[in-house]
Amino acid sequence: MNTPASQFNADARRVSADLRHRGIIRTAMNNYEVVRDRRKAGFQDWQGARDLAARTKCETISHLDTHLEQFARLLEARGTVVHWAANAQHARDIILGIVRGKNARVIVKSKTMTSEEIHLNEALENAGCEVVESDLGEFIVQLREEPPYHLVFPAMHLTRAEIQQTFQRKSHDAPSDNPEDLTMVARRVLREKYLQADVGITGANFAIAETGMISITENEGNARLTAALPQTMITLIGIEKVLPRLEDLALFLPMLAVMGTGQPLACYNTLYGGPRQPGEADGPEEFHVVMLDNRRTTLLADAEQRDALGCIRCGACLNVCPIFCNVGGHTYGTVYGGPIGSVITPHLRGLHEWKHLGYASSLCGACSETCPVRIDLHHHLLQNRRNASYAKPIRWQKLAFQLFALVANRPRLWSLTTRLARLGQKFHGLIKGRALDPAQAWTRTREIQPIARQSFHEWWKERGK
């Protein structure tokens, strides 16, 4: 069976050599960077805004219990049922329990990565429900039976022509590859589903403790329809998404939009405070909020890396990551891809199985530089490498570094090794780039720089004579 590491290696090799894929992602990202930078300039002090966002998130996470209790208490006071799920299984059981209680057949969903994390769709379908994703990108990848490619742009790896083909194959309705036409196809299908659906499931971007409300950001109005039309609404949310005050949204909503999509604000930012209240004309009759831990508290206990819980899932670190852009979103084999996924997945799903993600980085730091809440992403990757090698060292690697330290620490031994390496290099040509070549990982695609006739230290010694 393939391990996550061997699967990652195989997929990374295949996708990073795929020039077509590289072209699609490059085009998408170039446009993103231009608009993002234009919007960032709209902030009076972008770096100051990042400081404030990081501080707010840090303080919130440090008092998570207090904020969560306040959030739940206020939400419950208006008739919402708040559930606490320790893990994925628990969360699925809670949601399936609600769905069964309603005898639900059709379920419409708006975008929620947290539901991907707990494999909710599969569980609902196994229970006999029809599940329809209403976010356009998610709708497309659901038709293709693929996981979302990116936290924010689930279908960014597809061309218009591929989307047209998908629609044609699945619904025999794809008049052209014009985005407007394709959107209208999805809209016709989805409008029916909103009306049929017994339950609507949403994610959330923020949970406001001060007012007991959830905040959902979207661009298509699909989350509003998902929340408003079915009789029962369920919101699944990670416990780390809480913010203390309503006014915090004044910072976080524009920040999320600027970094996520390069918009000044997303088209729809909605606060949900409970089910339909007496005298109100619409809204769900029942509202359930499922708060998910699923090892977030394990990350919280890690003083070095708990800032990663401040992530607002804007996807900005993916967009600037040269690894993500070359290997693509599916290669990670995780719900959360890119730098943030490589940091948190070993905490959420086990260090041993997922440690390779920490190594799959050149540590360039573009992620940390862009992160709006200043998560120290690339340094966390280093810490994950350290944790992995302490937990289970690879014997030959450890030995090699011990040996290297022995040689590097002794100038005479270093000088002897320099001479030996120069000699050994003469024979390297015989095996270069072949299976026997110990340096083949380098030499298959790159020439190797020869050792100089006179090293710096040899020159320095000669000069001192």
Added chain:
Amino acid sequence: MPSPLKISLFIPCFVDLMYPRVGISMVRIFEKLGHKVVVPKGPACCGQPAFNTGYWDQSREIAIRLMESLQNAEVVVIASGSCGAMMKVFYPELFAGTKYEALARALAPKCHEFAGFLVNQLGVTDLGARFPHKVTFHDGCHGLRELNNKRPPRELLSKVNGLELLEMDAAETCCGFGGTFSAKFPAISTAMGEAKCAAALATQAEFVVSCDSSCLMQIQGLADKRQLPVKTIHLAEVLVQA
């Protein structure tokens, strides 16, 4: 002119073996400016390969010796942005909570990457160099993001006679070297290097200049294998040309 300094020059392992001219150029430049250069007898490496691979104990074995060999230094110039970041930024983290933490914290402010040292510490930008070529500059990630070294190399290049700097698209994007990453994930590393070569070629520059020989090793190694007309040169080798 500031009073002459005694500069401890640290030449990282791969620069020593493969790029001695980089170190030699630095010696010549500092001496021309009237400073005294010393090369301390100590480890050949800063310990970064072990550190980046997660073997912090083995990294410390080297780092302790290197810190000890430099503890009486006035200033330390490191012939690589990446190794400079290791000593300046990562040693304090590597030794946090150990008895060597004070040593690491005392060494950090004395450590400088070559270009940053010339411009920010010595206040020198014009070395009277002449290099009548079109060049493009690749920002090594560690120098750029750990040491905030965006401006100094460009200021130095702007004063070189006859030199024309043509900025490439995505100059700040990693070349794909990344130390042991380049051997652990050669396919990803190669894809990143290809993008870098393409960006450099698109400028029509004759040379790719950088403050990091490791990036240049990646770019040149790839270009040579593909027979692309890319030539690389370290900033110090440009600045030493008269």
